[in-house]
Amino acid sequence: MVIMRRLACLPLIAVVLLAACAPAAPQVLRLATTTSTEDSGLLAVVLPAFESKYNARVDVVAVGSGQALELGRQGDADVVLVHSRAAEDQFMADGFGAARYDVMYNDFVIVGPADDPAGVASASNAAEAFTRIAEAQTTFISRGDDSGTNAKELSVWTQAGLEPDPGSGWYRSIGQGMGETLQMANETLGYTLTDRGTYLSMASTLSALAILFGGASIAENSDPKLLNPYGVIPVSPEKVPGVNHELAESFAAWLTSPETQTAIGAFGLDTFGQPLFYPDAGSP
Numbered sequence: 596m597v598i599m600r601r602l603a604c605l606p607l608i609a610v611v612l613l614a615a616c617a618p619a620a621p622q623v624l625r626l627a628t629t630t631s632t633e634d635s636g637l638l639a640v641v642l643p644a645f646e647s648k649y650n651a652r653v654d655v656v657a658v659g660s661g662q663a664l665e666l667g668r669q670g671d672a673d674v675v676l677v678h679s680r681a682a683e684d685q686f687m688a689d690g691f692g693a694a695r696y697d698v699m700y701n702d703f704v705i706v707g708p709a710d711d712p713a714g715v716a717s718a719s720n721a722a723e724a725f726t727r728i729a730e731a732q733t734t735f736i737s738r739g740d741d742s743g744t745n746a747k748e749l750s751v752w753t754q755a756g757l758e759p760d761p762g763s764g765w766y767r768s769i770g771q772g773m774g775e776t777l778q779m780a781n782e783t784l785g786y787t788l789t790d791r792g793t794y795l796s797m798a799s800t801l802s803a804l805a806i807l808f809g810g811a812s813i814a815e816n817s818d819p820k821l822l823n824p825y826g827v828i829p830v831s832p833e834k835v836p837g838v839n840h841e842l843a844e845s846f847a848a849w850l851t852s853p854e855t856q857t858a859i860g861a862f863g864l865d866t867f868g869q870p871l872f873y874p875d876a877g878s879p
Contacts, residue, residue, distance in 0.1 A: 622651045624842045627664075627672035629679075629743055630772035632825075633657035635796040635871050641858050645849050651842060659742025659772070667691055667828070670835045674843035676850070678790075678825045679743035691835065692828040693844070696851050699859050699872040703747055703821040704809030706777070706794055706801075707733075707786035715786065715807040720818045722754040724808045729757050732765040734785030738776045739768030747823070748788045754820070777801055790823055792871035795863065812869050824875065827851070851876035 632638050633655065642653050656666060660679035664686050666672040676698065677683060686692050705715055705724050713731040718724035728735050738745040739761075752759060759766035769779060773793045780787040781801045791813065794806065809816045827850050829843035849855055856874035863871035 619650060621646070622649065622839065622842050624651050624653045624839060624846055625656070625671065625673045626653050626676060626846070627656045627658065627662075627666040627674075628676040629660045629663060629825075630657045630774065631678070631744070631790045631793045632676060634772065634774040635792040635863075637792070637859070637862055637872060640862055641850075641855060644855070644858070645846060648849065649842065649845055653846075657772070659738070659740040659745060661741030661743075661746070664691075667830045667835070670830070670837060672830060673839040674827060674829045674846050676825065676827045677743060678823055679746050680824060680826070682743075682746065683826050683828065686828065690833070691831055693831045693840065694847070695826045695828045696847050697875045698825045698827050698850055699856075700822060700824040700875050701790055701792045701870075701872050702809060702813045702816050702823050703744065703788055704791050704794065704806045704816070705786060705788055706780065706804045707807050708784040708803055709805045711807050713786065718808055721751045721788075721808060721821055725751050725755045726757065728786050729755070729759060729766075732763070734780075734783050735759070735766050736776050736780045736783065736785045736787040737761075737766065737768040738773065738787075739770045740772065742772075743823070744773060744788060744790060747821075751788070751820075777804070780804060792863070795867045795869075795871055813873070825872070 646653060660677035661682055663675045663677050664682055667675045668691050683695055687695055713727045713733045715724040715727055737748060761768045773789060776787055777789055777797055781803045784803055827847045829847050830838045832838055832840040856876050859872050860870050860874045
């Protein structure tokens with residue numbers, strides 16, 4: 596009877612051993628980010644290393660920076676990666692961010708039809724380029740989505756002393772991401788403001804568009820106001836209880852680590868002869 600009882604215990608022991616050896620379920624990190632990090636292909640290249648290192652699954656929601664920050668405010672994201680500095684600073688001032696870390700930068704450029712009917716290419720700065728587009732009333736496609744790019748576009752119109760009217764016919768505010776906005780500009784032979792990284796990553800499908808202001812690389816961009824910095828902000832657990840703050844902080848540390856910064860700086864270099872983003876990790 597003793598022998599039989601011992602044999603009967605073996606399956607239970609096997610189950611316990613199997614459970615002990617089974618891999619732990621991955622942690623989930625909810626990342627709210629701008630469409631440019633998704634549309635450019637950057638996230639697809641760098642995130643697998645984080646997921647492997649931390650046994651995590653990153654659930655990405657790619658929207659405009661304003662929407663991404665709002666997801667953080669509502670507790671629907673653990674960490675945000677965005678490029679709208681004034682909105683980021685307000686997010687921090689309101690207590691929703693635990694800390695902000697510089698991650699990378701690129702720049703904005705103005706693209707449009709190669710024949711450049713508004714004469715944008717000879718403008719001395721972005722505000723003058725926008726003024727020429729308004730005077731010529733040539734089609735301009737605005738994201739209109741409260742994104743970092745949309746905020747930059749509106750600031751350029753303000754610098755130009757103009758407030759374009761969506762009812763005018765030539766100015767079209769479409770409420771879409773960068774990829775969709777570039778596609779519409781291509782289809783309508785219109786102008787738009789875009790981050791360089793997304794444009795370069797999609798240029799092979801945008802046969803009607805060319806960079807008309809901003810130069811062939813960031814070094815050739817004559818308007819310093821078109822610099823486009825990105826920051827990562829773990830959501831504050833004190834302000835928004837329930838967020839996965841520990842994993843969010845690990846993500847921020849990983850994103851700003853030398854290894855990941857090197858990967859960011861190499862992204863796009865072989866294909867485009869220049870990085871789509873430049874590493875810029877610094878202090879909060």
